Amino acid sequence: MEIIEIKNLRLGFNCACGFCEAIHNISFSLRKGELHALVGESGCGKTISAMSILRLLPKNAKITGGEIYYDGQNLLNLSEREMNKIRGAKIALIPQDPMTSLNPLYTIENQLLEVIKIHQGLEGHDAYQKAIEALELVQIPCPELRMKSYPHEFSGGMKQRAIIAMALACNAEVIIADEPTTALDVTIQAQIMNLLKEIKEKQGTSILLITHDLALVKENADRISVMYAGDIVESGNNSEFFACPKHPYTIALLNSLPNSGKGRLETISGQPPSIQQGISGCKFHPRCKECMEICVSAKPSETSVSRTHSAKCFLLNKKGVDF
Ligand code: SF4
Numbered sequence: 001m002e003i004i005e006i007k008n009l010r011l012g013f014n015c016a017c018g019f020c021e022a023i024h025n026i027s028f029s030l031r032k033g034e035l036h037a038l039v040g041e042s043g044c045g046k047t048i049s050a051m052s053i054l055r056l057l058p059k060n061a062k063i064t065g066g067e068i069y070y071d072g073q074n075l076l077n078l079s080e081r082e083m084n085k086i087r088g089a090k091i092a093l094i095p096q097d098p099m100t101s102l103n104p105l106y107t108i109e110n111q112l113l114e115v116i117k118i119h120q121g122l123e124g125h126d127a128y129q130k131a132i133e134a135l136e137l138v139q140i141p142c143p144e145l146r147m148k149s150y151p152h153e154f155s156g157g158m159k160q161r162a163i164i165a166m167a168l169a170c171n172a173e174v175i176i177a178d179e180p181t182t183a184l185d186v187t188i189q190a191q192i193m194n195l196l197k198e199i200k201e202k203q204g205t206s207i208l209l210i211t212h213d214l215a216l217v218k219e220n221a222d223r224i225s226v227m228y229a230g231d232i233v234e235s236g237n238n239s240e241f242f243a244c245p246k247h248p249y250t251i252a253l254l255n256s257l258p259n260s261g262k263g264r265l266e267t268i269s270g271q272p273p274s275i276q277q278g279i280s281g282c283k284f285h286p287r288c289k290e291c292m293e294i295c296v297s298a299k300p301s302e303t304s305v306s307r308t309h310s311a312k313c314f315l316l317n318k319k320g321v322d323f
Pocket of ligand 1: 247248249282283284285288289290291292295300312313314315
């Protein structure tokens with residue numbers, strides 16, 4: 001069952017040269033209790049797509065179309081006050097840099113008790129107990145003692161754990177994790193990912209993971225959507241996605257992984273286009289080794305490979321031409 005559903009989302013930015021569309025009519029969902037990874041190179045639109053769920057967008061960004069449903073209600077129709085009740089309490093964000101969420105001037109205890117009071121309405125002993133339980137859930141040792149610490153006294157991994165604890169203390173049903181392990185050592189990365197998986201399994205939390213790291217995705221995600229230049233080009237369940245990728249961009253990304261089994265690592269020539277660049281046809285065509293004549297002028301539509309796997313590429317179904 002879907003807890004988040006994005007339908008035909010369009011979003012753009014007011015730039016010096018005018019309004020530029022950055023997200024082109026994308027649709028995807030997050031099911032209850034699943035970890036769905038949104039994957040792609042920097043600038044492909046994965047973070048802004050996820051942030052549009054929380055309606056936390058830069059001032060010059062504008063959603064121009066589509067719907068974003070959480071538990072059946074279209075978030076784009078809610079007032080700012082109604083959204084504030086959902087942010088943090090129902091849908092929590094784990095950012096790449098935990099210091100953007102933690103206030104350096106307050107102890108972890110202050111900050112945990114504050115969110116518990118706002119989102120759960122608890123105070124005093126009950127709030128304190130809830131805070132301790134949340135810190136225990138994220139495996140922070142000696143929680144009574146560590147609550148007294150300021151964020152700068154925590155390591156990067158501990159700060160991420162404290163943020164996850166805040167989400168759990170509020171009983172958030174959805175966690176949006178935006179490159180949550182990028183700033184951490186490899187061993188700590190694994191610990192945080194294991195923790196997120198444990199929370200998903202034990203608490204039934206749904207997790208939208210934004211990442212460029214396909215190795216991390218292979219280990220942890222139930223479902224994967226690949227973004228390229230503001231569009232979702234391939235989606236599928238973990239097993240079929242990695243066993244049988246269909247889109248040339250996905251295949252190139254997988255072939256560039258160190259453990260891809262290729263003797264020599266492949267690279268993808270060129271750069272992803274900027275949002276100001278108007279590219280006709282398939283947006284990947286200037287970098288695609290399989291590019292055909294049709295790819296330059298026409299956009300491929302979505303083709304189902306199976307009930308749970310689809311991609312946008314003319315190689316899959318030339319009947320899908322959308323002139
Ligand atoms: Fe490559 Fe054409 Fe497929 Fe685009 S549609 S990914 S250019 S083969």
